[in-house]
Amino acid sequence: MKKKYWLRLLPLCKDHLLEALLAIFCLVISAASSLAMVPLARFISEAFGSLTLEKLNLAVSLAILAYFLKYLFAYSQNLLIANISLQVVAKLRSRLFGQILSLSLDFHRNQRAGEVASRLVSDVSLVRDALAFGFELFPNGAILIGAIAYLFVINWRLALFSLIGIPLVGFAINQFGSRIRGASHQIQGKIADILAYIQEIISGVLVVKGFGQEKAEQARxxxxxxxxxxxTFRGAQIQALQNPAIATIQIVAFAGVIWFAGWEILHARLSTPDLFAFGAAMGVAIDPTLAISNAWGKFQLASAALVRVYEFLDAVPSVQEKKDALSPESSQGSLVFDKVSFSYPEGERKVLENLDFSLPPGKMLALVGPSGGGKTTFANLLLRFYDPSEGRILLDGFDLKDLSLDWLRCQIGYVPQDNLLFRTSVFENIRYGKPEATLEEVIAAAKAANADEFIENLPQKYDSLLEERATNLSGGQKQRLAIARALLRNPKILILDEATSALDNESETWVQESLERLMRGRTVIVIAHRLSTIRNADRIGIIQDGRLSELSSYEELLALYPKMEKNLESGLIR
Known part of the structure; x- marks a missing residue:
């Protein structure tokens, strides 16, 4: 099961074939240099039997050369491997980020921000570690095989005896690997818990401080x-025990080999130079064995992480675009809700039920009703964040499901109550929905939104950087920037979701004037409760318990519900 996930990384490696070949070349030279220690040990043993200055100089020079080549090519190999693994992981992280953005809103409703961040950062980093260690399996495997071959060449009886410990080492590596994999899955889950908690508390630090809950949150x-x-400590215990346990098996096996070697010498079946060479081969085999064990542990850690990564990469958006999706040349802004009902995937209750009405181009529909009645869900359906459970929504006669998602959302300007402004310049925030916009276009949109005056008073004007969540702006200023952002796109349809509900009277006056400019000549849907926002609506609908109970003009509704005006002002209908 884990193997298929690793194989799926191969397409990400195809652009690094030359670097991989160079790394393999370096691996071969480095491995050959390590294996050269075995015949070199025999030569040194023989040289010391009849030592001359020439032999001594040659022995020392060969040892220096072997070590120099080993570490020179090991350095080159590590550099190449680091480059390959980092680039592959960067591509994997980029693909994962793109996938997360492409997933439908129901996915994001059910995922904690910390969980998403953990898979993007922590899990992908573990995959990088495993890729780097994975490359080391090849040279270390080659060194180990070469060293074992030397053992058989020197003395096959002694070699067979020395291999007794290998099955025990393999068993230990497998047992530790399975335990490390299970520990890794738990560790990554706990990291996600921490990230989710930090994100929640940092974003709500004003509430924490306002209620004096610092100590309580510290305890949590x-x-x-x-x-x-x-x-993490349980995982560290397993990893800390792994190498000593394997080394102990090797030491016990090595002690047995020394005894058996003595037995062979006593029976004249092994010479002293052979013993030196055999000992060198055994020594050469120890480091690769430990390295393979360590690499296997990293591989098990990363396997658990890779499964978590591919859980997201394999997720299928509930809202999908057709292959032959349409992108009409223009839009008039005519809307039809044809017997539309909706319930969230995780719920059985219908949030909206049997909405059946039309809105001609350039007209304004205001939606009022109690909280939780389905007003915001109405906007989410129009933006096609979700698809109706029943019925269909038409734009200019086209079913939304037949339209390109990019094209559809380009036709709609959305101004929610709590606008997100990014930690970048005012200029970049305004042109967020139209990246190709010029400075002149941005300034024109800001002027139309009554935002230019306060922007010009900022230290760097349009180049001024906003703080996180735009805390250096007032609520009215943030809302006017959001309106400028919507104006710049020049959408045919405008959705205003409680766009003035959180503002004071002075700010509302500025924003309301901006909204009136924004609404001219567009099809507008207003979700609101303030009279100033909905009084001029062509039609007003009351949504209660998911049903559109009325659809009339302001005057007609006032005649039907004489107390409506008072209730709106007091917030009873919202």
């Missing part, structure tokens, strides 16, 4: 952190 964090520590 310490509890989560302790769980991570315990999981």
């Amino acid at each position: 964090f310490d509890l989560i952190n302790d769980r991570h520590f315990l999981a």
Whole structure:
């Protein structure tokens, strides 16, 4: 099962074939240099039997050359491998990020931000470690095989005896590997818990401080952190035990080999130079064995992480674009909801039920109703963040499912209550939906949104950097930037989701004036409760329990519900 995930990484490696070949060449030279220590040990033993200055100089020079070549090519090999593994992992992380962005809104509703961040950062980094160690399996495997071959050449009886420990070493590596894999899965889950908690608390630090809950949150964090520590320490215990356990098996086996070697010498079946060469071959085999064991442990850690990565990469968006999706040349902004019902994938209750109405181009529809009645879900369906469970939505006669998602969302300007502004310049925030916009176009949109005046008073004007969550701007200023961003796209349809509900009267006046400019000549859907926002709507709908109970003009609704105006002002209908 794990093997197929590793094989799926091969396409990411295809652009690095030359580097891989160079790395393999370096691996071969480095491995050959290590194996050269075995005949060199025999030569040194023989040289010391009849030592001359020439033989001494030659022996020392050969040893220096062998070690120099080994570490020179090991350095080159490590550099090449690091480059390959880093680039492959960068591609994997980029593909994972793109996949996360492409997944539908229901996926993001069910995932903690920390869990997503953990898979993007921590899990992918473990894969990188395994790739780097994986390359080391080849030279170390070659060195180990070569050393074992030398053992048989020198003395096959002694070689067979020395191999008794190999099955025990293999068994130990496999047992440790399975335990490391299980520990890794738990560790990555605990890391996700920490990241999710940090993201939640940092984003809500004003609430934490406002209610004086710093100590309580510290206690909660310490509890989560302790769980991570315990999981990580259990994994560290397994890894810490792995090499000593394997080394102990090797030492016991080596002691047995020394005894058996003495037995062979006593029976004149092994010479002293052969013993030196045999000991050198055994010594050469120890480091690769430990390295393979370590690499296998890293591989098990990364296998658990790679499964988590591919859980996201294999996720299928619930909202998908057709291969032959349409991108009409223009849009009029005519909307039809044809018996539309909707319930969330994880729920049975219908959030919206049997919505059946049309909205001509250039008209304004205001939606009011109690919280949780389905107003925002209405906007999400129009943006095709979700598809209706029943019925269909038409734009200019086209079913939304038949339209290109990019084209559809280019026709819609969306101004929610809590606009997200990014930690970049004012200029980049305004042109976010139209990256090719010029400075002149951005300034024109800002002026239309009543934002130019306060922008010009900022230290760097349009180049001024916003702080995280734009905390250096007021609520009204943030909303006007969001309106400028929507204006710049020049959409045919505009969705205003409680766009003025959190503003004071002065800010609302500025924003309301901006909205009136924004709404001219467009099909507008307003989700609101303030009279100033909905009074001029062509039609007003009341959504309660997912049903559109009324669809009339403001005057008609006022005649039907004399207390509606008072209820709207007091917030009873929202």
